[in-house]
Amino acid sequence: MADVIVVGGGPAGISAAIYLQRFKRDVLVLMKDQGALGKADSIENYYGIVEAVSGAELIARGVAQAERLGVKVRKEEVLAIEAGDGFSVKTAAGVYTAKAVLLATGMSRTNLKVRRYNDFVGRGISFCAVCDGFLYRQKKIGIVGNGEFMLEELDVLRNFSKDLTVFTNGEKLVHTPENVKIVADPLVEILGTDRLSGIATSTSQYPLDVLFVAIGTASASDFAIRIGALMDNNKIVVDADFMTNIEGLFAAGDCIGGLAQVAKAVADGAQAGITIHKHLKSIKS
Ligand SMILES: Cc1cc2nc3c(=O)[nH]c(=O)nc-3n(C[C@H](O)[C@H](O)[C@H](O)COP(=O)(O)OP(=O)(O)OC[C@H]3O[C@@H](n4cnc5c(N)ncnc54)[C@H](O)[C@@H]3O)c2cc1C
Secondary structure, eight states: OEEEEEEOOSHHHHHHHHHHHHTTOOEEEEOOSOTTGGGOSOBOSSTTOSSOBOHHHHHHHHHHHHHHHTOEEEOOOEEEEEEESEEEEEETTEEEEEEEEEEOOOSOOOOOOSBTTGGGBTTTEESOHHHHGGGGTTSOEEEEOOSHHHHHHHHHHTTTOSOEEEEOTTOOOSSOOSSSEEEOSOEEEEEESSSEEEEEESSOEEEOSEEEEOOSSOOHHHHHHHHTOOEETTEEOOOTTSBOSSTTEEEOGGGGOSOOSHHHHHHHHHHHHHHHHHHHHHHHO
């Protein structure tokens, strides 16, 4: 079991990992890609940057710095996190365990851009199979997404109903799941009056009792909701030590809100690294 798993290799996650490693903590960073910073062509407002650098270059430098200090960095997408005796963190490659987890996955999820989506959030549109799947036993369940995260959610939903339809919304599936209907047309509108009653694609209409949204990659808020961490307006609520209401589960960077800048993410990560180290000392004694 590692001391800490950091989910996210952006400025918040890497900064925390550097502090933790220098406290001689056993730390593993799992990162899917380059996150928000990778989309920035040019960064010139961060301390010490004389000549502007690309976000991709800044990430490469941060990861190289962490690895030089001994941090283990793996390029893996985290699919699920469970809390129990410590935490287990599932990726496509396997399951890792740790005494504490830092969520540093940047801005939250991609929402579905279809007509009347906002009218039905919480009224037939759900974001958590573990939380809400049980409510839809033997019902008509739809799920929208096309990646590993969708497949993970789909596996949970199989426990509750056999009437399952995957809507890829025009995207290509990473793997084709068995024993489900698959609709590849782009989604156009959510149907219903008080609650969702179905979905319209560009060519047809599909009656549904619920639509689970699992687009792209699971974000910090997806993990937080499943574990029962408090959220405020899609941001994870943390205390002054960057700990959520779940003992040992921390969050830092864009996923907790505030100034969405590299400087703030790095500062969050540094502070979280220090408080996680203190937390680990306290649970040892
Ligand atoms: C176009 C653009 C331009 C910007 N320009 C500037 C600028 O000039 N100056 C500035 O200070 N800030 C700028 N920003 C903002 C800055 O990039 C962010 O505030 C900062 O990167 C936040 O850091 P973070 O570590 O919280 O998240 P991110 O940098 O988004 O890192 C998130 C990490 O989490 C990983 N991740 C997410 N989900 C998973 C998962 N399920 N499993 C594994 N890993 C996962 C990602 O792969 C990534 O490594 C810009 C942002 C954008 C989009």
